[in-house]
Amino acid sequence: MTVVVVTGVPATGKTTLAKKLAIALSFEYVDGNAIAKTVSDGYDKIRDCEIIDVKKLNVEFEKIIKEKKSVVIDSHLAHELPAKIIDFCIVCKTNLKTLKERLKTRGYSKEKIRENLDAEIFDTVFVEAKNNNHNLIVFDDSSKIEDLIKIIKK
Numbered sequence: 001m002t003v004v005v006v007t008g009v010p011a012t013g014k015t016t017l018a019k020k021l022a023i024a025l026s027f028e029y030v031d032g033n034a035i036a037k038t039v040s041d042g043y044d045k046i047r048d049c050e051i052i053d054v055k056k057l058n059v060e061f062e063k064i065i066k067e068k069k070s071v072v073i074d075s076h077l078a079h080e081l082p083a084k085i086i087d088f089c090i091v092c093k094t095n096l097k098t099l100k101e102r103l104k105t106r107g108y109s110k111e112k113i114r115e116n117l118d119a120e121i122f123d124t125v126f127v128e129a130k131n132n133n134h135n136l137i138v139f140d141d142s143s144k145i146e147d148l149i150k151i152i153k154k
Contacts, residue, residue, distance in 0.1 A: 002027065002070040003085060004152060005078035006139075007129065008092030009120045011102035017092060017139060017148075018074035024149050028068050032075020035060050048112055054080045079129035088152055089134035091126045094141055 004027065006018040022029035039056040043049070058081055061073060065085060073081075079089050094102075099120055103113045119125065129136055139148060 001065075001068075002087050002152070003065055003073070004071070004088045004090065005073045005075070005081060005086055005134075006090045006092060007076055007079040008125050009099065009116050010076055011099055011106060011116070012092040012094045012120070013139075014076065014092045015074050017090070017145065018072045020145055021090075021149070021152070022072040024145070025070070025072070025152060027070040027072045030061075030064055030068075030071050030073045032057075032061070032073050032078055035064070036075065036077065047115075048109060052077065058082070076125070079125060079132060079134060081132075083133040083135070086134055088137055089129050089132075090137045090139050090148070091129055092139050093120065093126075096120060098141070 004021065006014045006021070008014050019029055021027070036052050036057055037050060039053060039060055040050040041053055042051045044051050054077060057077060061078070061081055062085065065071060079091070096117055100113060100117060103116055108116070126136070126138065137148065137151065
């Protein structure tokens with residue numbers, strides 16, 4: 001069994017990468033956002049997002065991992081899973097100009113755009129994943145999916 005998580009700030013290319021990886025590796029793609037909505041503790045109107053209890057989310061992720069042979073989990077919270085059950089944690093990053101445009105296209109408010117840009121500037125997801133002792137791979141605008149596939153297949 002192999003478990004790969006793809007994480008990062010919203011709009012950094014997680015879903016695109018996760019789906020391509022799942023196909024290339026013949027792994028099952030897991031939409032973490034859909035699962036997160038099933039464990040939502042409500043909606044934060046100020047931050048315009050679901051309120052997610054990470055412990056509940058991890059329980060759901062762990063159930064899926066036990067059921068499947070090999071998975072690619074796509075979620076900006078996937079790096080919160082325990083390192084002992086994750087083989088690779090891929091942190092997606094993108095340049096700030098591209099990120100800002102993608103967030104605008106999604107209709108994010110100015111405040112939410114600023115919050116996500118700050119998270120990218122301060123490398124929040126990478127730091128959290130590192131603090132969780134994950135086997136990290138950074139995938140950014142200069143990375144090639146072919147190189148990533150080779151690393152995972154090894």
